[in-house]
Amino acid sequence: MGERGRPRHPDRLTPAEWRVVDAVRHGLTNREIARRRGTSPDAVKFHVGNAVRKLGLTGRADLRAWRGAPVDSALNGRTTEEAAVLGPIGQVSRTVADLGRAKAFYGDVLGLLHLYTYGDLAFYDCDGVRLFLTSGEPKGGESVLYFGVPDINAAYDTLRERGVEFLGAPHLIFRHESGVEEWMAFFTDPDGHTTAIMARADSR
Secondary structure (H helix, E strand, C coil), X not given: CXXXXXXXXXXXXXXXXXXXXXXXXXXXXXXXXXXXXXXXXXXHHHHHHHHHHHHCCCCHHHHHHCCCCCCCCCXXXXXXXXXCCCCCEEEEEEEECCHHHHHHHHHHHCCCEEEEEECCEEEEEECCEEEEEEECCCCCCCCCEEEECCCHHHHHHHHHHCCCCECCXXXXXXXXXXXXXXXXXXXXXXXXXXXXXXXXXXXX
């Protein structure tokens, strides 16, 4: 008779654990992760604990700074000699109180091209620069600047060597049906304004 139970996953973390790890590295709390994933904070806490144990880390702080990608990630093996050069601004964010109303305004009224919506996040094209809308309590002067880089890991290393203190390691934000992945890492400027480097990885 064969072994019973769920077959062993080929990666060091399960897909559910990877999703939670990326959310932790994005700076979300267990409650926020649970709300976005439609599960309970206890379930999220369970996945965080499993990930910390499997990776040999000491806690959540180490997990947020841990650098790793799924075994099938398009980011693996990606390098370039020009990684330290900041590219053009790739994305600007804005918090809106009502995502549906905001989508009607930015899409229907202003005529921006809608790219895609993911949960309570919506993305529009502004002549090559993405506008990222997220539901929440709007605050003044909160725009986040996202700088495109060809290699997020190499850029992360170079900027750290220059004294930039990142809030967490590069982490997966979204994987499109095409297989293209969106990766980001965040830091603050001298005034405390949130800034980020971002890269798209494609294994094709």
